[in-house]
Amino acid sequence: PTITFIRPDGAQRELAVAEGTSLMQAATHHGLDGIVAECGGNAMCATCHVYVDEAWSARLPPLSDDEDALLDGAAAERRPTSRLSCQIIATAALDGLVVRLPDRQV
Ligand code: FES
Incomplete structure (x- = not known):
């Protein structure tokens, strides 16, 4: 699948990602x-x-409890679409x- 990453400054990068590979x-x-x-x-x-585009957010598998807890500690603001x-x-x-991509990770 092709995944588009958008940086905070608006620059976009499309990556061809192999199935089974994480976005990270x-x-x-x-x-x-x-x-x-x-x-x-x-x-x-x-x-x-990352912030998932709203149109896609509901189409992803739900958050695990671990992911949910970790996102509370993310450096950048947590949003409903954070993953x-x-x-x-x-x-x-x-x-x-x-x-x-958020404006910072640490
Ligand atoms: Fe995703 Fe550490 S690389 S939580």
Whole structure:
């Protein structure tokens, strides 16, 4: 699937993400700044925070309790569409997904 990442300054980057890969892995692999991912994808750091486009938010699997708790500690403001990008796994159904990067991760 193709996933679009939008930086706080409005710059967009479209990445072709392999199915089964997390959005965090794809972003760091492509050197996208704005995703820190200190814990390496273990849902322990909240430095891979993204805002999912509202049109897509309800189409993602629901938050786990761990993800929900961690997002409360994210550096940038938490919004209803906040997710951890290491917990969003690319599938064909997510082709066209748009996520926005917060203004800071730490
Ligand atoms: Fe640490 Fe996602 S990379 S919570």
